[in-house]
Amino acid sequence: MAEGTILSIDAMGGDAAPGVVVDGVAILLAERPDIAVLLHGDESVLALMVAAHPVLSGRCQLVHSDSVITSDMKPSQALRRGKGSSMWNAVEAVKNGEAGAAVSAGNTGALMAISMLILRKMEGVHRPAMTALWPTMRGRTVVLDVGANLEADAAQLVSFAIMGEAYARAALGIEKPSIGILNIGSEEMKGHDEVREAHEWLREAELDMDYRGFVEGNDISKGAVDVVVTDGFTGNVALKAGEGVARMLGNRMREAFTANIMTKLGAVFASGGLKQLRSQMDPSNVNGGVLLGLGGVSVKSHGGTDARGFAQACQLAADLAASHYQDEIIANLLRIREGGLAAD
Amino acid sequence: MAEGTILSIDAMGGDAAPGVVVDGVAILLAERPDIAVLLHGDESVLALMVAAHPVLSGRCQLVHSDSVITSDMKPSQALRRGKGSSMWNAVEAVKNGEAGAAVSAGNTGALMAISMLILRKMEGVHRPAMTALWPTMRGRTVVLDVGANLEADAAQLVSFAIMGEAYARAALGIEKPSIGILNIGSEEMKGHDEVREAHEWLREAELDMDYRGFVEGNDISKGAVDVVVTDGFTGNVALKAGEGVARMLGNRMREAFTANIMTKLGAVFASGGLKQLRSQMDPSNVNGGVLLGLGGVSVKSHGGTDARGFAQACQLAADLAASHYQDEIIANLLRIREGGLAAD
Numbered sequence: 001m002a003e004g005t006i007l008s009i010d011a012m013g014g015d016a017a018p019g020v021v022v023d024g025v026a027i028l029l030a031e032r033p034d035i036a037v038l039l040h041g042d043e044s045v046l047a048l049m050v051a052a053h054p055v056l057s058g059r060c061q062l063v064h065s066d067s068v069i070t071s072d073m074k075p076s077q078a079l080r081r082g083k084g085s086s087m088w089n090a091v092e093a094v095k096n097g098e099a100g101a102a103v104s105a106g107n108t109g110a111l112m113a114i115s116m117l118i119l120r121k122m123e124g125v126h127r128p129a130m131t132a133l134w135p136t137m138r139g140r141t142v143v144l145d146v147g148a149n150l151e152a153d154a155a156q157l158v159s160f161a162i163m164g165e166a167y168a169r170a171a172l173g174i175e176k177p178s179i180g181i182l183n184i185g186s187e188e189m190k191g192h193d194e195v196r197e198a199h200e201w202l203r204e205a206e207l208d209m210d211y212r213g214f215v216e217g218n219d220i221s222k223g224a225v226d227v228v229v230t231d232g233f234t235g236n237v238a239l240k241a242g243e244g245v246a247r248m249l250g251n252r253m254r255e256a257f258t259a260n261i262m263t264k265l266g267a268v269f270a271s272g273g274l275k276q277l278r279s280q281m282d283p284s285n286v287n288g289g290v291l292l293g294l295g296g297v298s299v300k301s302h303g304g305t306d307a308r309g310f311a312q313a314c315q316l317a318a319d320l321a322a323s324h325y326q327d328e329i330i331a332n333l334l335r336i337r338e339g340g341l342a343a344d
Numbered sequence: 345m346a347e348g349t350i351l352s353i354d355a356m357g358g359d360a361a362p363g364v365v366v367d368g369v370a371i372l373l374a375e376r377p378d379i380a381v382l383l384h385g386d387e388s389v390l391a392l393m394v395a396a397h398p399v400l401s402g403r404c405q406l407v408h409s410d411s412v413i414t415s416d417m418k419p420s421q422a423l424r425r426g427k428g429s430s431m432w433n434a435v436e437a438v439k440n441g442e443a444g445a446a447v448s449a450g451n452t453g454a455l456m457a458i459s460m461l462i463l464r465k466m467e468g469v470h471r472p473a474m475t476a477l478w479p480t481m482r483g484r485t486v487v488l489d490v491g492a493n494l495e496a497d498a499a500q501l502v503s504f505a506i507m508g509e510a511y512a513r514a515a516l517g518i519e520k521p522s523i524g525i526l527n528i529g530s531e532e533m534k535g536h537d538e539v540r541e542a543h544e545w546l547r548e549a550e551l552d553m554d555y556r557g558f559v560e561g562n563d564i565s566k567g568a569v570d571v572v573v574t575d576g577f578t579g580n581v582a583l584k585a586g587e588g589v590a591r592m593l594g595n596r597m598r599e600a601f602t603a604n605i606m607t608k609l610g611a612v613f614a615s616g617g618l619k620q621l622r623s624q625m626d627p628s629n630v631n632g633g634v635l636l637g638l639g640g641v642s643v644k645s646h647g648g649t650d651a652r653g654f655a656q657a658c659q660l661a662a663d664l665a666a667s668h669y670q671d672e673i674i675a676n677l678l679r680i681r682e683g684g685l686a687a688d
């Protein structure tokens with residue numbers, strides 16, 4: 001194997017696995033000479049696919065596994081029956097120090113459960129949080145939690161802010177990410193107790209973070225801040241509501257441009273711009289959900305991704321593996337605890 | 345005044361008042377011979393504007409008011425100092441039985457507070473809820489609450505479902521609207537206690553409503569159900585997150601079509617389709633927020649609306665005034681109470 005970052009990849013997860021995964025790894029390795037991979041899955045199937053890509057030669061080690069976590073398995077089933085599967089082995093290689101990060105496009109709930117079980121929680125973290133990279137007018141914004149927890153008290157919201165800040169620096173390369181807490185706008189009833197309490201903590205804590213206060217739902221797409229902090233219920237609903245609007249407008253755009261001969265002609269002339277816009281409207285282009293707060297890096301790629309998207313998720317995993325984001329999180333959580341904020 | 349529905353209109357509220365309001369009323373009355381209006385505001389200004397529209401002659405009664413609720417006034421200030429303003433008088437005319445519904449494009453918080461104070465709550469309603477009409481692939485969906493309450497317990501969610509159902513019938517003309525409760529997708533941790541409890545109630549209560557169970561954020565834009573029920577915090581965030589995505593994609597569309605000479609040429613050919621799409625992307629085209637659960641109809645028009653949008657908000661107000669939605673809500677709330685569901 002080559003020197004540098006080693007990624008542990010579940011080759012059998014995702015709608016078009018293992019073909020898309022192997023193609024994605026080939027794109028990745030062609031662009032990043034510093035990366036090598038462990039590829040977990042059915043060796044007899046993978047060997048031929050890997051052989052078809054010369055770039056993989058010597059930098060892609062196959063690790064055979066007999067079983068696969070299917071997309072319809074519940075997290076509890078995956079925990080009971082998943083041992084020895086390609087997903088399980090991919091995560092276990094991170095635990096054992098054989099790789100710096102795991103990547104899978106398989107069953108989200110199963111990956112979260114298996115990663116929690118094997119990698120355990122990071123020192124000082126009580127509740128890991130799921131992140132999303134939300135496309136904005138100015139780039140991308142980290143939103144968390146988007147579904148790992150149903151509720152969050154003030155201490156958890158503060159820990160999400162700390163985790164999201166370090167993650168934005170590692171994943172988006174922003175030196176000092178700005179942070180906001182999601183709230184609603186009415187002047188005289190600003191937010192739940194938890195939200196207001198977390199706000200006070202972040203304003204007063206000496207964390208050297210760029211905390212900007214409250215933001216509203218429409219501020220996310222504006223890119224008003226780099227990190228938007230919320231509970232998992234609200235974050236999940238907001239993310240999916242936004243995806244739904246993007247899909248609807250994408251459909252409407254297709255309809256609008258096939259309405260008559262003039263609009264069809266217009267679409268031909270404008271096809272470059274249209275193609276770009278459609279891709280920006282496609283939620284599946286935003287790839288790489290990360291469960292933050294674990295004792296190792298485990299990245300979820302979108303199940304319906306293409307090879308390019310899978311390669312992006314791998315790049316994200318490699319950036320995280322090479323960064324100091326875990327140390328930064330541990331240090332800031334310690335500062336907060338010393339300041340007296342109780343976590344449950 | 346003509347027979348039929350009488351609307352009580354705040355002529356001084358909104359970014360371009362009173363011009364846009366008077367123009368909107370003219371559009372309304374040209375289309376709806378069954379409607380007449382009371383127009384509240386500065387008589388000296390309004391008299392000339394009204395005289396310029398022959399269609400208003402004999403069907404638009406001016407009611408002078410000396411003061412105006414400004415857009416920066418807090419709800420508490422509006423309550424203390426608002427008496428005698430055009431907004432206050434517009435709502436009071438509904439209370440006094442002079443009109444069937446009030447419409448204002450002015451300060452949202454002030455209109456909510458003044459409407460609550462003057463119109464009081466409907467029999468059996470403990471917490472009024474703010475509605476939005478969300479554009480979907482199939483038409484429009486009622487979402488509530490979008491911000492009148494920060495939290496909602498199970499009994500409140502059930503009352504929102506009852507109010508939203510009657511409202512969808514009156515506002516959208518759907519005979520038997522389908523209803524869903526907003527939740528997140530993870531199989532093994534379906535929602536807060538409140539959400540699950542409300543779900544059980546709506547499944548088991550004998551209400552003759554088409555309750556369909558849980559929906560997720562992306563189901564709203566799909567038009568999966570006609571009424572989406574949630575607490576005011578989650579609903580407000582979802583609505584604004586969706587608006588933000590629509591605005592961002594609208595901006596991206598403009599950029600995409602001005603990228604180069606070919607795309608500009610394409611935009612010229614496709615201008616019909618583009619114009620239609622831009623208007624669908626514009627959140628301000630969805631007009632008419634209604635605070636449900638009051639003892640009278642009070643409709644909020646978007647502050648930045650044009651005359652056509654203001655006329656739409658007035659149509660909605662007239663449809664509500666002519667419907668039996670309040671009686672339907674009172675009857676269903678009574679059934680629920682008899683079934684033993686405690687409201688706070």
